Amino acid sequence: MLGIASGIGGGSPVSSIELHTPLGDEVLSLRAGDHVTLSGIVYTARDEAHLLMMERDIPFDAKGAAIYHCGPIIIDGKVVAAGPTTSARMNNLSGFLLERGVRALIGKGGMGEKVRGQLRGRGVYLAFTGGCAALAASRMKHRGAHYEELGMAEAVWVLEFDKVPLVVGIDSEGNDIFNDVSSKAKLQFESLFK
C-alpha cells in the first residue's frame, strides 16, 4: 500500500510517502533520500534472533515483511522504549530474510555492501533516527512475540507501527546515502588536512 501525505511526526513540512505492511513492489520505486512513514505490523530482530531464525525458521510470514533492528524495553505489554540499534551488526545475517520475501530492513547507521547487493530489485533499508526511544514508544504498539526465550532485548517482538517517520537509506537500485556520505567525508578530510 502506498500514498503520499504531507507532514510527518513533529509537523515536518517535508512530504512523505505513506507505506503499510505487508509491502510489495511499491518499495522498488522508492529512492535513497525519500521520506516515508511506515504503518502496520513490523518484527524486531537483533543478532540472536537472526541466528535462531536461520537455525530453525522464520516464525512469521516473511513475504512483504519489515524487520526492525531493535531491542525494545517492553513492560506489561507496553512499549516503553524502542529506538533502533546499529544495523551493521546484521550485515552477514540478513540475506536469508530478503530471499524469503522480506522487503524492508529498518535500523540505524546503514548496512554494508553485501546487503546493498541483496536489496537490489527486492527491497529497501529504512533509517530511523537513533536514540529516539520515546518517539518510537509513542508510535509503536506491542502485538505479540516470538522466541521470547531469547530475552527482552533479543526476542522477536511483533510491533504495530503507526506512521513511524523513516528515511530511505539504501534503495533497490543500489543507491546508498550512508556510503555516499562517508566517501565524501573522507575526501573532505583529505582536502582539509593535506
Place this chain on the structure above:
Amino acid sequence: MQPLVRTGMNAKAIDQVRYNSIVKATSDVIRQAQIFLPADVKSAIYRAMERETSPVAKSELRNILDNLSRAEEMQLPICQDTGVPVIYLTLPPDISYCTELFDAIRDGVRKATKEVPLRPNVVDPISRENTGDNTGTGMPSIHVRPGCQLTITVLPKGAGAENMSRIAMLLPSEKASIPKFITETMLIAGGRPCPPVFLGVGIGGTFDQVASLAKEALLLPVDTMDPYEQELCDTVNKLGIGPMGLGGDTTAVAVKVKRACCHTASLPVAVNVQCWASRRASVVVPL
C-alpha cells in the same frame, strides 16, 4: 550503619537522615537527566535544525526534537541506552569525606535503575556478567571536588558515543595537528555515535587527566563557544556526516574544550564523543 568522622573536627558524619537524602537526591537527579535535556542543549539542537539546509538532516533533527517532547510528556527516558552514570560531587568542608558518602551515591543509582527505570548496562569487563543494578567495581565513576554545598551532577553516558572517543599523546611540535586529530576522530566515528554530536575536548595535563578533562568539557554550557571551539566545530562540520550519518550541515552541535598545563615535552589531547542526547543534571542536596 555506624557514622564515621574522618575529616576536620567540625565535619558532620553522614547519619541515616543525610544518607537517605543523598540516596534520594542521586536518584532524582538521574531521573531528571534521563527525561529532560538541559535547556542549553535543547536550544542548541533547535538552532541547528533551523539552520540546517539538507532536508533529510532537517527531518532527523525534527525527529530528535519531537522525541524530546515525547520523553517529557510520557516521563520516559530520552533514549533506551540510559548509559552508565558518571558522577561529580562537590563536598562542603563540613561534610565528611567517607565511605558512606559513596555508598549512598551507589544506592541512589540502584534506586534510579528500578524506578526511572534504567537499562542495567553494567557488566564485568571479562565475564560480561551483568550486575543488574548499574553498580559494580569502580562503577559508577565518582569524582569529588571541594565546594560550598553538597552538589551532585550526573552525566549519563551511552556506549555508542563513548566507544568512539580517542586519546593522543601528541608531540609539543604538533600543536597544529590538534584540529586534525579531533576531525579524524569524527571521521572514524561517522554515523555510529548518533550524531549530531557534542565533542568534549581535553588538552594538556597527563594521560589520565586529559581524558577526565574531555569528559568534564561536556558539563560546560553549549550555548556559547569561544573562537577556538567555534573553529574546531566548523572544521568538524565540513565533513558533512550529518545527523545519523545521513549527510548534512550538522555533524557536531558544539565543541567544548578544557585545558590544563602539561609537561614541556608532552601534548596530551582527548576527545570524548557525546551523542545528541547530551544528558546532564545537577542538584544541591538539602542537608
